[in-house]
Amino acid sequence: MTAGTVVLLRHARTAYNAGLRLQGQIDIPLDEVGRWQAEQGATALAASHKASLVVSSDLLRARDTAAAYARHVGVDVVTDAGLRERSFGVWEGFTDAEIAERWPEEHAIWRGGGEPSAAGVESKAAVARRMEEAVLRHADSLGAGETLVVVSHGSAITQAITRMLGLDAVAWRGLHGLHNVHWSHLRASGPEATPPWRLVAHNVGAGYPLDTWQAGPESRP
Structure with a gap:
């Protein structure tokens, strides 16, 4: 048994994102634009995916992004330190x-x-292993007709997807990182399929032009 759908969602913007500072596992809160992004992204994601389970990194920026979405679908957020950003x-x-x-x-x-x-x-291989283990552990608690939404971080999500697609997380660099509050959609393949997951969509968001999305609501015409 496993969830038929897994959605991997990157957290909303922080002051470190805006200042182009490497966050890693520093526990940075969302900034004002990030809080707006979290709400807009939650509305858009809830319109296309209704999660049975929402699991988040235990870092604040991910937890607050997850909470915005979870309110829309009426579930609680489970936290898992295995979903933290790469150190x-x-x-x-x-x-x-x-x-x-x-x-x-x-x-x-x-x-x-x-x-x-x-x-x-932290090595990319180590990040990929812990992310995949955490994602699959939660996915295995659900059925084929259910959806798991995982809220995590840019580098960590890239490594997770690469490994779940059966690719080398160290050597393969063919996947562009997610923008803030954008998501990837994976679908479980057949029982004996290789790889066991297929990438259906990647870097999907609320539909704003990227410059508006990054600048926030005050930049809207």
Whole structure:
């Protein structure tokens, strides 16, 4: 038994997102635009997917995004630390330019798709394993006609989808990351199918132009 549909939703905007700072597992709240995004995204997602179970990373930005959606579908939010963002260790809180200045060689490896050795940076393989384990554990509690909505983080979701599609989460880089409060929709394949999940839709959102979405309601005409 497994959920027939899994939706992976990225959290709404934070001040670190707006300032282009690497968040990792720092527990940053949503900013004003993020709270608006969470409500708009929740309305749009609820119009297309009604979850039987909503599971969220235990970090505040994900929990608050999950709560906005859960209110629309009338369920509680379950939290799971296994759905946290990839840890970026000593890099967390810095901008890309600051990381490049302080750790130039490791930054170049990272931007080239490699695995940097900076202290505390979690490998993509480790993120993919823990994310898949958490997603599938919750999906296995549901039936084929039910939907699981998972609220997590950009890098973590990318690694999860890649692994669930049977691809190498370390070497394969063919999936664009999700924008804030955008989601991916996966559907369970047949019992013996390879891979066991199919990607139906990716980076779906509330339908706003991206510049308006990132700037918030004050930018609307």
